[in-house]
Amino acid sequence: MSELAPRYSAAALLRARFDRHFWGPLWRRATPRDAYDVVVVGGGGHGLATAFHLARDHGLKRVAVVERKVIGYGNVGRNTTIVRSNYLLPDNFHFYEDSLRRYENLSQTLNFNVMYSSRGVVDLANSDDEMVMYARRGNAMRLAGIDAELLDRDGLRRFMPELDPSLPRRYPIVGGLLQRRGGTVRHDAVAWGYARAAAALGVDIIEECEVTGLSTAAGSATGVETSRGAIRAERVVFAVAGHTGAIGRMLGIPLPVETHLLQAMVTEPIKPLVSTVVSYMYGHAEVYMSQSDRGGLVMGGVLDGFPSYTREPLWHRLEEVVQGAVALFPQVAGLRILRHWAGTNDQTMDGSPLVGRLGYDNVFLNGGWCYGGFKAIPASGAACATLVATGQAPDLIRSFAPERFAAGRMLDEKGAGPFPLRQ
Amino acid sequence: MSSFGCPFCGPRPLEEFSFHKTLPNVPGGAFEEVYLRSDDPTDSHEHWQHRYGCRAWLYVRRNPSTGRILEVRQLTGSAP
Known part of the structure; x- marks a missing residue:
């Protein structure tokens, strides 16, 4: 094997x-x-x-990441790369704002270009009633010092001239809520950057190693059983995204989570058209899209509508996504779809994540991120590392504790009730 | 999984059907029933409706890892 890549710098390039x-x-x-x-x-x-944060912030020398497939295979490579903190509830916007701030500096933190692009995130409104809801959300964010702007049609025209809000549409566009610091980050670079930075601090990254069980003795965990033999561990963290429910089953601990799919796709590359991240909820469907640096339109939709692990396409959902995209920009109707993927989402009973202890004092869960896991990565890593290293959950994630359901303290951003599909 | 066998209408496209809920599979009281799931990756018991068809409510057993439908029958009012 050749030598590892050095620290990147102008001198290194030379x-x-x-x-x-x-x-x-x-x-x-x-x-x-x-x-x-x-x-x-x-x-x-x-x-x-x-x-990475266990090694960097808490000085732990012997840390391993075990991955069933290869780095970048799972949801970190199957999303729509959007980052934002435009939430209504304080426990959510404080957390996601922390994450967005970390994303803004992540290239420097990791010495790896993650291509953070603050191109803005716009949620389009179909009606005056929706504008009222957006005003409420935007005001909640502004009171906490997070940027949010309510745009009427003229404001929209100025911000994204590529969109004509006055075109006749079944679901008209009357305005939108803009977060300028929101945008996109290259997802693969986030995975590779964290892996490289963690490995440089001495973390063992073990690929193609499937965990098949947890070893326990006297009421605490002693390690994990894997396809490459048993590994002893003082503490175990499960961060398995869409397969959180499977971990609950493996440990015999029922969890407030179901796994649902979400369809996304990218078109063939075209010249610059979409300058921002635009999200258009219409009827019971939705499309959110942005244009990649390569020129492809990256688009995603709502959940498929039933629990699934298959990662297979669902044509009528894909069609809804495309219908929404064509309603926004009629000129994209002739484009070909280049690639499609489905992400597995561990949908919780209140739409908020599960970060806390799992059954044992030294076993931790970092999951339940629903369809918002990507934008949460930097804050989640830092906060979860603090929880694992000190045993105390930092304030930022205290309301994400899995015990909240039994205590009746749901963190239900949408107010949708205990229905994973509607969250 | 692209079509569904309705006991009344025969095989129909999946988009005519809407998933309602996963049936409770964790023993205990109301809390467990509403909030907790024991995630079985190969056998899920669910309620669906042939919403954009004959509107019948259906009991469905499905393998969420393969998408295969194992059983579909009409819901009769007595659980499940």
């Missing part, structure tokens, strides 16, 4: 110009050691970020 063997792998391929301080199960964004 050196690379004269040495074509300069660029090495981003992290070393680790094999499981016998024992670790912390084993993080799941090499997605949340798992890698947790491991």
Whole structure:
């Protein structure tokens, strides 16, 4: 194996110009050691970020991330790359604002270009009633010092001239709520950047290693059973995104979660058309879209509507997404779809995440992120690492504790009740 | 999973059907019934409706890992 990639800098680029063997792998391929301080199960964004912060902020030397497939295979590579903090409830917007701030500086933090683009996130309103709801949400955010702007039709025209809000549409566009600092981040770079930065701090990243069980003794966990043998661990963190329910089943602990799919796709590349991230909820469907740096229109929709692990396409949902996109920009009707994917979402009973202890004093869960896991990665990693290292949940995630359901303290952003599908 | 066998209408496209809920599968009281799930990746018991068809309410057993439908029958009023 060639040498690992060095710390990136102008000098490194110059050196690379004269040495074509300069660029090495981003992290070393680790094999499981016998024992670790912390084993993080799941090499997605949340798992890698947790491991990175355990090593960087809390000085833990023996940390491993075990991943069933390869880094970037799961939801961290199956999303629509949107980051934002435009929530209504304080416990949500404080958390996601922390995450957005970390995203703004993530390239510097990780020494890896994650291509954060503050192109803005606009939620379009279909009616005056929706404008009232957006005003309420925007005002809640502004009171907390988070940027939000209510746009009428003229404001929309100025902000995104590519959209003609006055075109006749079945669901008309009367305005929108804009968060200018929202935008997109390159999802693969987030996975690779965290993996590289964590490995540089001594974290073992073990790919193609499936966890099949938890070893316990005297009421606490002693390690994990894996497809590559048993690994002892002082503490275990599960960060398995859409498979959180499967972890509950493996441990015999029922969880307030169901796994649902969500369809997304990207078109063939075109010249610059969509300058922002635009979200259009119409009827019972939705499309949110942005244009990638390569030129493809990245689009996603609502949940499929029933629990599933298949990751298979659902044509009538894909059609709804495309219908919404064409209603916004009629000129995209002739484009071809280049790629499609379905993300697995661990939908909780109140639409908010589950971060806390799981059954044992030294086992932790970082999951239940519904369809919003990507934008949560940096804050989730930092807060979860603090929880795991100190045993105390920081204020930022205190209301994400799984015990909230039994205590009657739901964090229900939509006010939809205990129906995972509607969250 | 692209079509559904309705006991009244025969095979119909999936988009005519709407999923209502996963049936409770965690023993205990009302809390467990409403909030908790024991996630079975191969056998899920559910209520669906042939909403954009004959509107019948259906009891469905499904494998969420493959999308295969294992059983569909009319809901008769006595659970499940």
